[in-house]
Structures are given as structure tokens and as C-alpha cells.
Amino acid sequence: MSEQNxxxxxxxxxxxxxxxxxxxxxxxxxxxxxGFAATSTSEIAKKAGVAEGTIFRHYKxxxxxxxxIVSPMMFKLIGPIVIKDLYKVLDQEFDDFEEFLRAMIDxxxxxxxxxxxxxxxxxxxxxxxxxxxxxxxxHIGKKVYGRFRRIVQHYQEKEEIxxxxxxTVIRLIISTVLGYFATKYVIxxxxxxxxxxxxxxxxxxxxxxxxIKK
Amino acid sequence: MSEQNxxxxxxxxxxxxxxxxxxxxxxxxxxxxxGFAATSTSEIAKKAGVAEGTIFRHYKxxxxxxxxIVSPMMFKLIGPIVIKDLYKVLDQEFDDFEEFLRAMIDxxxxxxxxxxxxxxxxxxxxxxxxxxxxxxxxHIGKKVYGRFRRIVQHYQEKEEIxxxxxxTVIRLIISTVLGYFATKYVIxxxxxxxxxxxxxxxxxxxxxxxxIKK
Amino acid sequence: MSEQNxxxxxxxxxxxxxxxxxxxxxxxxxxxxxGFAATSTSEIAKKAGVAEGTIFRHYKxxxxxxxxIVSPMMFKLIGPIVIKDLYKVLDQEFDDFEEFLRAMIDxxxxxxxxxxxxxxxxxxxxxxxxxxxxxxxxHIGKKVYGRFRRIVQHYQEKEEIxxxxxxTVIRLIISTVLGYFATKYVIxxxxxxxxxxxxxxxxxxxxxxxxIKK
Amino acid sequence: MSEQNxxxxxxxxxxxxxxxxxxxxxxxxxxxxxGFAATSTSEIAKKAGVAEGTIFRHYKxxxxxxxxIVSPMMFKLIGPIVIKDLYKVLDQEFDDFEEFLRAMIDxxxxxxxxxxxxxxxxxxxxxxxxxxxxxxxxHIGKKVYGRFRRIVQHYQEKEEIxxxxxxTVIRLIISTVLGYFATKYVIxxxxxxxxxxxxxxxxxxxxxxxxIKK
DNA sequence: AATGAATGAGAGTTCATTCAT
DNA sequence: GATGAATGAACTCTCATTCAT
Numbered sequence: 001m002s003e004q005n006x007x008x009x010x011x012x013x014x015x016x017x018x019x020x021x022x023x024x025x026x027x028x029x030x031x032x033x034x035g036f037a038a039t040s041t042s043e044i045a046k047k048a049g050v051a052e053g054t055i056f057r058h059y060k061x062x063x064x065x066x067x068x069i070v071s072p073m074m075f076k077l078i079g080p081i082v083i084k085d086l087y088k089v090l091d092q093e094f095d096d097f098e099e100f101l102r103a104m105i106d107x108x109x110x111x112x113x114x115x116x117x118x119x120x121x122x123x124x125x126x127x128x129x130x131x132x133x134x135x136x137x138x139h140i141g142k143k144v145y146g147r148f149r150r151i152v153q154h155y156q157e158k159e160e161i162x163x164x165x166x167x168t169v170i171r172l173i174i175s176t177v178l179g180y181f182a183t184k185y186v187i188x189x190x191x192x193x194x195x196x197x198x199x200x201x202x203x204x205x206x207x208x209x210x211x212i213k214k
Numbered sequence: 215m216s217e218q219n220x221x222x223x224x225x226x227x228x229x230x231x232x233x234x235x236x237x238x239x240x241x242x243x244x245x246x247x248x249g250f251a252a253t254s255t256s257e258i259a260k261k262a263g264v265a266e267g268t269i270f271r272h273y274k275x276x277x278x279x280x281x282x283i284v285s286p287m288m289f290k291l292i293g294p295i296v297i298k299d300l301y302k303v304l305d306q307e308f309d310d311f312e313e314f315l316r317a318m319i320d321x322x323x324x325x326x327x328x329x330x331x332x333x334x335x336x337x338x339x340x341x342x343x344x345x346x347x348x349x350x351x352x353h354i355g356k357k358v359y360g361r362f363r364r365i366v367q368h369y370q371e372k373e374e375i376x377x378x379x380x381x382t383v384i385r386l387i388i389s390t391v392l393g394y395f396a397t398k399y400v401i402x403x404x405x406x407x408x409x410x411x412x413x414x415x416x417x418x419x420x421x422x423x424x425x426i427k428k
Numbered sequence: 429m430s431e432q433n434x435x436x437x438x439x440x441x442x443x444x445x446x447x448x449x450x451x452x453x454x455x456x457x458x459x460x461x462x463g464f465a466a467t468s469t470s471e472i473a474k475k476a477g478v479a480e481g482t483i484f485r486h487y488k489x490x491x492x493x494x495x496x497i498v499s500p501m502m503f504k505l506i507g508p509i510v511i512k513d514l515y516k517v518l519d520q521e522f523d524d525f526e527e528f529l530r531a532m533i534d535x536x537x538x539x540x541x542x543x544x545x546x547x548x549x550x551x552x553x554x555x556x557x558x559x560x561x562x563x564x565x566x567h568i569g570k571k572v573y574g575r576f577r578r579i580v581q582h583y584q585e586k587e588e589i590x591x592x593x594x595x596t597v598i599r600l601i602i603s604t605v606l607g608y609f610a611t612k613y614v615i616x617x618x619x620x621x622x623x624x625x626x627x628x629x630x631x632x633x634x635x636x637x638x639x640i641k642k
Numbered sequence: 643m644s645e646q647n648x649x650x651x652x653x654x655x656x657x658x659x660x661x662x663x664x665x666x667x668x669x670x671x672x673x674x675x676x677g678f679a680a681t682s683t684s685e686i687a688k689k690a691g692v693a694e695g696t697i698f699r700h701y702k703x704x705x706x707x708x709x710x711i712v713s714p715m716m717f718k719l720i721g722p723i724v725i726k727d728l729y730k731v732l733d734q735e736f737d738d739f740e741e742f743l744r745a746m747i748d749x750x751x752x753x754x755x756x757x758x759x760x761x762x763x764x765x766x767x768x769x770x771x772x773x774x775x776x777x778x779x780x781h782i783g784k785k786v787y788g789r790f791r792r793i794v795q796h797y798q799e800k801e802e803i804x805x806x807x808x809x810t811v812i813r814l815i816i817s818t819v820l821g822y823f824a825t826k827y828v829i830x831x832x833x834x835x836x837x838x839x840x841x842x843x844x845x846x847x848x849x850x851x852x853x854i855k856k
Numbered sequence: 857a858a859t860g861a862a863t864g865a866g867a868g869t870t871c872a873t874t875c876a877t
Numbered sequence: 878g879a880t881g882a883a884t885g886a887a888c889t890c891t892c893a894t895t896c897a898t
Contacts, residue, residue, distance in 0.1 A: 017878080019878085019879080034342065035249075035251055035341075035342050037249055037251035037252040038251040038342065040870075040871065040872080041871075041872060041873085042870085042871075042872085050879080050880090051879065051880040051881055052872090052873085052880085052881065052882095053873085053874080053875085053879070053880055053881060053882095054878080054879055054880070054881095055872095055873095056872080056873060056874080057878065057879070057880095058878095060873095061872080061873080062871095062872065062873090120341075124338070124341070127249075127334075127338070128248065128249050128252065164414060165410075165414070167403070168411065168414050168415075171393055171394075171397050172390065172393065172414075172415070172418050174393065175389045175390050175392065175393025175394070175396075176386060176389050176390065176393075178389065178393070179385055179386065179388065179389025179390075179392070179393075180385075180389070182389075183385050189381070197382065200378060200379070200382050200386075201382075201386070204386050204422040204423070205422065207421050207422045207423075207424065208418040208419065208421045208422030209418070209421075209422075210421065231861070231862095233861080233862075254887075254888065254889085255888080255889060255890085256887080256888080256889090264862080264863090265862065265863045265864055266863090266864080266889090266890085267862075267863060267864065267865090267890085267891080267892085268861080268862055268863070269890095270889080270890055270891075271860090271861065271862070271863095272861090274890090275889080275890080276888095276889065276890090445857075445858095447857085447858075462770065463677075463679055463769075463770050465677055465679035465680040466679040466770065468891075468892065468893080469892080469893060469894085470891085470892075470893090478858080478859085479858060479859040479860055480859085480860065480861095480893090480894090481858070481859055481860060481861095481894085481895080481896080482857080482858055482859070482860095483893095483894095484893080484894060484895080485857070485858070485859095486857095488894095489893080489894080490892095490893065490894090548769075552766070552769070555677075555762075555766070556676065556677050556680065592842060593842070595831070596839065596842050596843075599821055599822075599825050600818060600821065600842075600843070600846050602821065603817045603818050603820065603821025603822075603824075604814060604817050604818060604821075606817065606821070607813055607814065607816065607817025607818075607820070607821075608813075608817075610817075611813050617809070625810065628806060628807070628810050628814075629810075629814070632814050632850040632851070633850065635849050635850045635851075635852065636846040636847065636849045636850030637846070637849075638849065659882070659883095661882080661883075682866075682867065682868085683867080683868060683869085684866080684867080684868090692883080692884090693883065693884045693885055694868090694869085694884090694885075695869085695870080695871085695883075695884060695885065695886090696882080696883055696884070697868095697869095698868080698869060698870075699881090699882065699883070699884095700882090702869095703868080703869080704867095704868065704869090
């Protein structure tokens, strides 16, 4: 598949011993469930089936363990959009804005489903880890934002979407899409017709962003 | 103003000693800054200028202290919408949907500005505190949602907004508004023309939710 | 009745306020149940229905409270034997040794039943409270023992009991009687015919202490 | 000697680190001296020359430490009587009841001397530790009592001791013997001729339990 | 006399981390 | 590389006691 599971990225990478993988697995599990600060290293060791000392042989501190889990996420979180899809868009690979949105949503949803625990940890810890915030601004704030803005401008020029400050457009799109993901994966309502919801959301975005006719 | 500051609700309420108020103030400050689990009671005591034992004289456990801070938020968070504005809307106090949205956004923004730290703690801890999740479902999920749905249906009947599953309509509105708040208060971009942003958001919502003409 | 209830001695004595009585009552209850060291003053206060400070208004320390409860016991524990019964015996009020034992056992059993909790506290704390041990030696070791020895010698002279070191005789009697009380009140066996047990014990003591015929 | 020192049983057993032994030694010492509730873990740590955390690495709680010290006592306390001596008695290894008593007293006295501190802790804590009481009833109340009763019946059949409810006979013997031990080891009188005291006690028991001639 | 808020020392326990094996 | 015993600082919480009211 085109989208790789981040779990692999993190703990199936080469050079990791069996124990290291177990540690990462256990840490992700527990950090996601109880939070970083409320998780003890002895708990991770027990869950991973290794001695307490073994964790510190591979990761100097508990915080380094967190960072090794969460940091690569930053790059992957928005990676594909940035790198691959930008050129697809500019090369007219997508007929229109709606098709681009559809592809992007699908692509990110795969990623999200595969890495939900790690993403949860990332979101929880961003407010408290200076280092993560810096990385976030560096990667999302600069690289992604810049390229996303070019895509929006591309469709504005094609008169498919309204001429409005691209930052605002991006915000409106992201808010709407995150709201969809949050509802689906966090609230997870009992009645949920996914296809319908996607169509409604796309309709809403399309109408909301349609250029105003003179 | 009509909107009261929740800080008052929490720690200026009658029956609290001077020390208790100091404890609450210090706890809110520190929980917001470092997170609940990473905050020690000795730190709170020091910041509040009281003995550590004093905290436990008033709050049996550290968790009870958290709950006493965060729980009333639940009720206030969406209180006004539910109680006051529902009848304003149904009594035609608002001419149209846009005016209703404008009022709601303004009202909640005041509240948010006054209680930003406590809200931050609430959001951070909801994933880890079963009790909070239950209260959230009880208060937001049931009371608020039900009434918000009636408002949406009211405007749908007046043909001001599109006929679509009200739950989806609510989600789209809330996502958009939360995105606005998050950008303004969390990301807080250097360039930000608030009036323009509100107008753009309202325009977007209006267009996105306009009934489709036959 | 001739035998007074020690509870009265302790907390119905004149000059005690209602609150003081409640404190003593609660303290006896709790010390007996959980032990002195494992009982907190706040627990006593709660059970007595008084403020924590009130305890310390009447008793400078927690230990003083213990002493005020347990110390008078020392005097009462063996009081009657010493004072009254000694002269009864020497004045031939009791026809024989068996009748004396019978009277003593009955008398002490009444006392024990009325003051079981306080006695339990006394027994528990004697190993740890120097002061109690001193009092014990002073009152039991010297006064009681001396007089008890005279009684034994009295019956030895009357050739009712064996001529043997009186200390040993006393020890054998006390061991046997305490064994009876302990079985009855601590082990409390389901099947227990009290009259029979008393007769068996008295028969055993009589036979065991009968002078050896030449 | 045949009788092993329980201290060995407790803290010389294999698999214990040097530190663990020190901890047990220090705990026994201090619990015996000040009582369980009045002993702090920091005190034990200091006396044992280990860090406080080390105690909790080996014993989850302070109470578990108590139990690990005191629980094996239950089994050893009356062990030999039950297992070995029962058959010695029934196999006529002892000529008469007096010889049996003599052997039993000697055997238990060795044990008592070797484990006096631990036994003291056991006696002190039995009233407060439900778990200990249950074990006591299970081991002493059921196993020992049953076998002791058979020994008594054995000598009753041989017409060496009086025909009387065996439970009462056992109680009279145990009371007398415990009284001897208590006087010797707890009161420890200055003048004490041990051989004489044993002979007097055995004489007393023998006479007290002699069958009544018709 | 009685209160109960306040204290700070110290309780039992947990923790991330180290290090000899 | 892996272990797990050991650490001691820090944690949450309890305690006996004080004192202003």
C-alpha cells in the first residue's frame, strides 16, 4: 500500500532488537491510555516483558522515549500532502478541488487509523513539550502551510474557490475536516453513515467556498 | 456584563476561606501550565503560600481538587446557550440565523476569555478522567445537543438553512467556530484582523448552509 | 451493687463536661478496637462529635488521654482484693480456701465484664508505656502481691493448701484463673457450660494445691 | 539441636539478598520494641542500613513485611508437638504423662527462647490483624487442638489423668504452662530456681489431674 | 469552653535512574 | 545487551498539635 503504518516506521525500523520493539509498543500503549506523566517506566517494563534497566539502556530518559515515539509523527503527519500531492495537484492530476479534497481526506484517514495511539500522545503532549511545539511550527507551520497555500491559490486562480485570504480558507477546510475526524473517531456516534457524512461535508465546503457570482 | 467570570464561580464563591481561594488559584495556574499529573501538591502549596497539609484539609485528594476546579465548568461551558438563548431564538428575538450565530459566538468568546486556563485543564483531562467524560456526555451530549437541535430545526423550518441531518449541521457549525477560536487563542497568528475573520467565517457558514434552490 | 463500673469511674466522675465524657468514651472504643498507635485523634474527635481542638483542651497530648483512661485501671484492677477481701479472709469471713477463690473469681469477673475495653487497652499498652509498667509494679507487684501472699500463708497455716513457696502458689492460681477468663471472654467457645467449668477449675486447683499427706 | 531457630527460617532462607535479611532483622527488632503501628519504615531502613525504597522493593507494604515475619510463626509455633510428638506419645515413647509434659515444655521453651521477639510481635498483633486471627484458628484451633485432644484421651484411657472434658484438661495444662513461661520470661523475677519451679508445676499439674480414687 | 482552620513534620509509597553482575 | 537490586528524592497524604476566633 502507498500509506505505510507509522508503527512500522517507529518500531519495525532496522537495527531495533526484539526488546526495543516491545518497549516502544508498550510505551505507546500506556502513554496513550494514561498520559505520559501518569505512566511509570516500571509499568512499561512490565508490559514489555523486559527489566526496568533495559529501557534506560536504549533511552537515556523517560522523556527521550517519548520523543523517539512522537517526533517522527511530526514528519509523517502531513508528509504525503506536502511532498507527493502538491505536484499531483499542480500537474492537474486532480480535475477539480473537490477531487483533491476527497483524495486528501482519504489519504490522511488511512494514516490516522494506522497511528491513532501515537497521534493521541502527540496531541496530548504538544502543550507541555517545548521541543514538540518547535518541531510542529517548523514542519507544519512552515513547510506544509506554504505548500497548502499554493494549492489553494491554484484553485483560486482556476476560479474554483472563492478569492479570500488563503490562510482563512485553509483554516476553514482544516476545521471542517478535523471536526469530521473528531466526530467519527473520538465521539464515534452510534448512527453514522460514513459515505453520506463525507458527501455532506464536501457539499458544505464546496458551497461555503464557491466563488461569489457577480 | 451578563457573562460572569467562572473564576468567580469557582473561587470567589462564599464560604471559601482566603487560603482556599489561594489554593484554587494556584492549582488552576499550575495544572494549566504543566498538566495535572505533572503538578505536585507541594508546588501548589508553595505557589499558594499555604502548608501542604492545608490543601488536604479542604480537598481529600489531589484528584478531588481537580474535580472541584473542572467540574463546574461543564455546567457553565454551555449553560447560557441552553438556558437563555434557546428561548430568545424561539421567541424570534433573533431576526435570522446569522444574527443568532453572531450572538452565540460573542457570548461564548467572553466566557472562553475569562476561563481559558480552566477550560484548558478540562480539555486536557477529559481523556483520562472517566468521571469527567460521564459528566460531559450527560450535560453537553444530552441537554445542550437536544436544545441546539431544536434551534437548527427552527431555522430549517424558516428555510434559512439547508435541510440536512441537524446533527451534521451542528457539527459543521461547531467545527468551524472551534477552528476560529483555536486559531485565535491557541495559534494566535501575528496578523489577525478579527472583524474580517468573523465576517469571513459567517459568510462561509451561511453559504455552506444555504438551502439549495430548485 | 458493690462493684462499680469503671466506665463510671473514668468518665462519669464529677467535674467532667458532657464533651469530655464523649471524648473518653470514643477514645476507649477506638483504642480498644484499633490500638493506641493506630488511632488518630481526629478519629476520636469525629466519633465523639467534638472539634479536634477540644480534645487537646482537656488532654495536653494524645498520650495523656491514654493515661487518664488506663491509669485508674491499675488501682481498680486489683483494688477490692487488696482492701476489702484481705480482712474478710483474715477475719474468717470465708470458711475455707475454696470459698475465698469462688468469691474472688466472681468479684473479678464482674469487674472484668464491666471494663473489658479499658482492660484490653491496658494489656496492649503495658509493653510500650514505661509509665504504666512502673505503676503496675508499684501497685500490683508490691501492694497486691504482699497481701495476696498473706492470704495464701493464712490458708497454708490452716493446712488447707500445700506448703510451697507462696509466690509459686499465687502464680499457679492466677494462671489457672486467667486461663479461665481468657477462654471464656477471648476465645469464647460455642459450647460453654459456665457452672461446670468453674467447678472443674476449682476442683483442679483444690487437688493441685492440697497438702500432701504423710 | 533438633529445634531450629525461627530467625533462620525467616531470614536465612535461600533466595534472600543480604539487604533483605538486614531489613527483616531490623523490622523484627523494632516491631518487638515499639509495636508495629508505632514503627516507621524510615526507622527500619535506617537500622537496616538500606534506603527506604529498598524495603518496598521487597515488601509491597509495611503490613506485608509484618506478615512475612509473623505468619510462618503460626506454623512453627506448635509444629513439633503436632507432628513429631503425637506419634512418640501414641507409640509409648513416653512412659507416662509427666514425661510427655516434661518433653513438651522443654521443646517449646527452646523454641520460645530462640524466637522471643517474633512471638512477641505475633501476640501483640493478633488482636488487630484479621488475617492472623484466621490463620491462628486454622492452625492452632483445628490441627493442634485435635491432636492434643488425642494425646489427652490416650492418657485418660491409661487412667493416668482424670476423666474430664479434654478441652478443659488442655486449657488447664496450657494455662499453667503459659503462666510458667510468662513469669519466667516476661516478669523474670530476681529469685528464680528454674528446676524447682518446673518440679512444683509438674507436681501441681499431676495432682490436679490425677484420677479420683473411689 | 469550644471551635476548626492551619500547620509542618513525617508517614508510607512510588519514581526515574544507576550500576554491579 | 540485559538484568534487577538498590537508591534517595519526591510524591500524596496523615498526623498531633496550635491558636485566633
